[in-house]
Amino acid sequence: GENVEQHPSTLSVQEGDSAVIKCTYSDSASNYFPWYKQELGKRPQLIIDIRSNVGEKKDQRIAVTLNKTAKHFSLHITETQPEDSAVYFCAGGTSGGYQKVTFGTGTKLQVIP
């Protein structure tokens, strides 16, 4: 089965700086890589996803990159704000008929005002 590793486990940045979270996956058949944000006491919510037919996707201050050859993908948050503080989970799996995704262990991001 798929194994997703996520680093770092905690990350502190100054407000306005960039934050980068990295994940690797093991199953070369995986083609769908969502990222979820979970605020304290809340549910995980999708913030962005990328599929294996593209190498990069951007949505305002958030971008994801995917390197299929190396089997790793990353989340980039620019101009961080205090409200970006949360736990971020990457996940990898297959889209379509069988949707199982495997989650990484999460990165606790703290943005210091």
Next chain:
Amino acid sequence: DAGVIQSPRHEVTEMGQEVTLRCKPISGHNSLFWYRQTMMRGLELLIYFNNNVPIDDSGMPEDRFSAKMPNASFSTLKIQPSEPRDSAVYFCASSSNSGRVTDTQYFGPGTRLTVL
């Protein structure tokens, strides 16, 4: 749409008791997932239903756990008997794979279970 609905939001029970968690997926979604979240093990997939049929239950910890989906709008996760190590937040999520590209899983608010 109200989103994924879970009940109860909090459950405190004593070891050995039966616990039933409930989930109502988003209307029209045909995939349903049960996850367990703990500090030690992170977010674990317990079981996945597609069109009310269990597809993958390899994450179900042991025979004490069972899940059902009698129809497209309701699912239960049952723990019998419960043990202190079952204490966790249990999330239900749903998604649609009816031929569209999107695979977004929408999570419910979770049920925080404490087994004393």
